[in-house]
Amino acid sequence: MCLGIPGQIIDIIDPNQQLATVNVAGVKRPVNIACIIDEAHPPEACINDWVLVHVGFAMSRIDPDEAQKTLALLNELGEVQQEIDAMQDSQTTLSS
Amino acid sequence: MKYVDEFRDPEKAKALIAEINALKTQIPQLASRPLQLMEFCGGHTHTIFRYGIEPMLPDWIELIHGPGCPVCVLPMGRVDDCVALAERPDVIFTTFGDAMRVPGSKKSLLQAKADGADIRMVYSPLDALALAHKNPDRQIIFFALGFETTMPSTALTVLQAAAQGVQNFSLFCNHITTVPTIKAILDSPDMQIDGFLAPGHVSMVVGEQPFHFITEHYAKPLVIAGFEPLDILQSIWMLVKQIASRRCLVENQYARIVPPAGNMPALNAIEKVFTIREFFEWRGLGSIDHSGVKMRENYADYDAEIKFNLPNLKIADPKSCQCGEVLKGVIRPWECKVFGTQCQPETPMGALMVSTEGACAAYYNFGDLDELLQKRETLSV
Ligand code: SF4
Numbered sequence A: 001m002c003l004g005i006p007g008q009i010i011d012i013i014d015p016n017q018q019l020a021t022v023n024v025a026g027v028k029r030p031v032n033i034a035c036i037i038d039e040a041h042p043p044e045a046c047i048n049d050w051v052l053v054h055v056g057f058a059m060s061r062i063d064p065d066e067a068q069k070t071l072a073l074l075n076e077l078g079e080v081q082q083e084i085d086a087m088q089d090s091q092t093t094l095s096s
Numbered sequence B: 001m002k003y004v005d006e007f008r009d010p011e012k013a014k015a016l017i018a019e020i021n022a023l024k025t026q027i028p029q030l031a032s033r034p035l036q037l038m039e040f041c042g043g044h045t046h047t048i049f050r051y052g053i054e055p056m057l058p059d060w061i062e063l064i065h066g067p068g069c070p071v072c073v074l075p076m077g078r079v080d081d082c083v084a085l086a087e088r089p090d091v092i093f094t095t096f097g098d099a100m101r102v103p104g105s106k107k108s109l110l111q112a113k114a115d116g117a118d119i120r121m122v123y124s125p126l127d128a129l130a131l132a133h134k135n136p137d138r139q140i141i142f143f144a145l146g147f148e149t150t151m152p153s154t155a156l157t158v159l160q161a162a163a164q165g166v167q168n169f170s171l172f173c174n175h176i177t178t179v180p181t182i183k184a185i186l187d188s189p190d191m192q193i194d195g196f197l198a199p200g201h202v203s204m205v206v207g208e209q210p211f212h213f214i215t216e217h218y219a220k221p222l223v224i225a226g227f228e229p230l231d232i233l234q235s236i237w238m239l240v241k242q243i244a245s246r247r248c249l250v251e252n253q254y255a256r257i258v259p260p261a262g263n264m265p266a267l268n269a270i271e272k273v274f275t276i277r278e279f280f281e282w283r284g285l286g287s288i289d290h291s292g293v294k295m296r297e298n299y300a301d302y303d304a305e306i307k308f309n310l311p312n313l314k315i316a317d318p319k320s321c322q323c324g325e326v327l328k329g330v331i332r333p334w335e336c337k338v339f340g341t342q343c344q345p346e347t348p349m350g351a352l353m354v355s356t357e358g359a360c361a362a363y364y365n366f367g368d369l370d371e372l373l374q375k376r377e378t379l380s381v
Helices: A064-076 A079-095 B010-022 B042-050 B076-086 B097-101 B109-114 B125-134 B151-164 B178-187 B200-206 B209-217 B229-244 B264-273 B297-302 B323-327 B359-366 B369-380
Strands: A005-014 A019-024 A027-032 A050-054 A057-062 B035-041 B061-068 B091-095 B119-121 B139-146 B169-175 B195-199 B222-225 B250-252 B274-276 B279-282 B286-289 B293-295
Touching: A005 A027, A005 A057, A005 A064, A005 A079, A019 A050, A019 A079, A027 A057, A027 A079, A050 A064, A057 A064, A057 B151, A057 B200, A064 A079, A079 B119, A079 B125, B010 B229, B035 B042, B035 B178, B035 B200, B035 B229, B042 B061, B042 B195, B042 B229, B042 B359, B061 B178, B061 B323, B061 B359, B076 B091, B076 B109, B076 B139, B076 B169, B091 B097, B091 B125, B097 B109, B097 B119, B109 B119, B125 B139, B125 B151, B125 B169, B139 B151, B151 B169, B151 B264, B151 B297, B169 B293, B169 B297, B178 B195, B178 B200, B178 B209, B178 B286, B195 B200, B195 B229, B200 B209, B200 B222, B200 B264, B209 B222, B209 B250, B222 B229, B264 B274, B293 B297, B323 B359
Parallel strands: B035 B061, B035 B195, B091 B119, B091 B139, B139 B169, B195 B222, B222 B250
Antiparallel strands: A005 A019, A005 A050, A019 A027, A050 A057, B274 B293, B279 B286
16 A cells, blocks of 8 residues: 555546546556646646556656566565555446 | 565675675664664565565664554554444445454454445545445445555545535545654653664655654654665665764655655645644554644545544553554564464454564564564563
8 A cells, every 4th residue: 555556647537637547567547646747747748657656646757767676576575466456456346 | 475585686785784784883882782773664664574684684783663554553443433434324435455454342344344334445545436426325435544645645535525526425534644653752761763764655745854853853863765675775774874973864765756845736635634633542552642634624524533423432452462662672573472372463462463564463474483482482581
């Protein structure tokens, strides 16, 4: 829950609601981007950004190398699978 | 569970250990006792055990594993409140998966679910809000917990719910704060900690500034640390270097993620929705002033504590529980009288046995249990 997981923003769902689709280790889910945008970096500029995602919120932009290193670490710790399971279970809950 | 076999970049790790060793002669206090450094965050504790960092360090450095696992420190009374909310027929209770196993005085959320309560694990508070839209005739409560890292997410979700005029969504707010907790640890009389590794992701939100009082008022050096094994070794080296040269500063080893001023939009959202509680009750530590937040009055409609009747009982920790002493570094986890016997990960008595990030669970999972129990025997004779 606290470590978060890197993902890449692939499109903007709704700039007003500050929602974007993020690809997290192959799973696509809507993520709130309110914490990583400002006047200098509006939603449109976020596409392709790598971000650290915590419980559905992009909390920080990170460089792509850093993202890969973090993913490798989380993989070793078994956290990638945990996060992905949590995301997928949540999607099932929502559609049931 | 076992150690990760290959430490990535062992050469760099070796070089750091050599640097740390070289500082030994410059630290006079080592004549009387080892240095005690606390990593506050459960994420750090996890890395330290998983990568076997403790055995790599010289014997004059002791790591004290802090209370920084928000799931671990939930007091039993709060879990009972969750169960009471979840058992209301009009409620769908939503939570992160991590919180399901925490024992209450009668049952955990997992047991309440098995008994028929509508409890759903969600990945994000946004998913709980989506459930509220889908189930207009039910009350959706989200169990908000965690340090400053998760506060922005629940605050932004409440702001969104308010903007959309959603009426069947609320938070059961159990967020806790880092700095008052470090302060409480520093204020306790038997405290011996010489320096802190501060949590990287909390700092990403709050920045460096809130930690300055630790260096200024308590004269303890502090390094904001990342989560890679090398981050941790480097941060320990930075701390020891400060101690060796009698410096006492807030240093940021994790600058690639942590901006000195923190994250403004996140801090603004927290400020809008939450306000400091006078005190908050912790499992194992008792009541700590200002260590939690509650929702501001203008968001009362989204505050489950106001919207629903809670039992709100204070349940004392079991007498034999020594979590407080472990947290302050007064005893090692395996020295607790119930460690590994009455207190085990499947049947935790204290907070530190609850999640894999707790110090006692880490020793239990990664240490040699028989050896530890034997060591305890020799101590008690
Ligand atoms: S063994 Fe259990 S009761 Fe003792 S300190 Fe650890 S978690 Fe607390």
